[in-house]
Amino acid sequence: MIGHIYYIFGLLIILSIISIIANFNKFYSIEEWHNKFKKVTGKYPEKKEFRNSEEYNLKTGISILSYIEFTWLLLGILTSSWYMFITLFIYIMTVSSIIKPIRFNIIGKVVSLHLVLVRFITYLFLVINHFHLHIDILSIVVKSLHL
Numbered sequence: 001m002i003g004h005i006y007y008i009f010g011l012l013i014i015l016s017i018i019s020i021i022a023n024f025n026k027f028y029s030i031e032e033w034h035n036k037f038k039k040v041t042g043k044y045p046e047k048k049e050f051r052n053s054e055e056y057n058l059k060t061g062i063s064i065l066s067y068i069e070f071t072w073l074l075l076g077i078l079t080s081s082w083y084m085f086i087t088l089f090i091y092i093m094t095v096s097s098i099i100k101p102i103r104f105n106i107i108g109k110v111v112s113l114h115l116v117l118v119r120f121i122t123y124l125f126l127v128i129n130h131f132h133l134h135i136d137i138l139s140i141v142v143k144s145l146h147l
Contacts, residue, residue: 007130016065017120030055032104088122
């Protein structure tokens with residue numbers, strides 16, 4: 001029962017990631033502007049310094065959803081699919097730290113979209129696996145390593 005509640009929150013996170021994918025260029029340009037503003041002024045922009053209120057609302061919404069997703073990801077370590085969550089967390093952190101210097105050029109944009117798609121596919125698989133497939137991925141991986 002608790003697992004069902006946990007993965008229902010996962011469905012909400014999947015819906016938010018679909019929104020990010022659908023509006024990726026807009027979110028990416030807001031993030032790029034935010035980063036440049038901080039680099040030039042040395043401080044985070046306030047609400048009145050955004051180009052319009054829609055961009056401020058999008059940036060605030062994405063920040064809140066990022067915190068919720070991060071919390072959900074960390075709580076995933078307590079589930080039976082802990083190895084998937086740890087692997088995804090390590091992958092995201094590794095790739096994010098590698099692309100940090102080139103984050104706002106075409107390669108960085110492609111890799112950022114790649115990370116969003118990896119998160120979407122992984123979360124979708126975890127939710128479907130919990131509610132329907134019930135595949136024990138860890139045993140499959142262990143068996144394949146002991147050839």
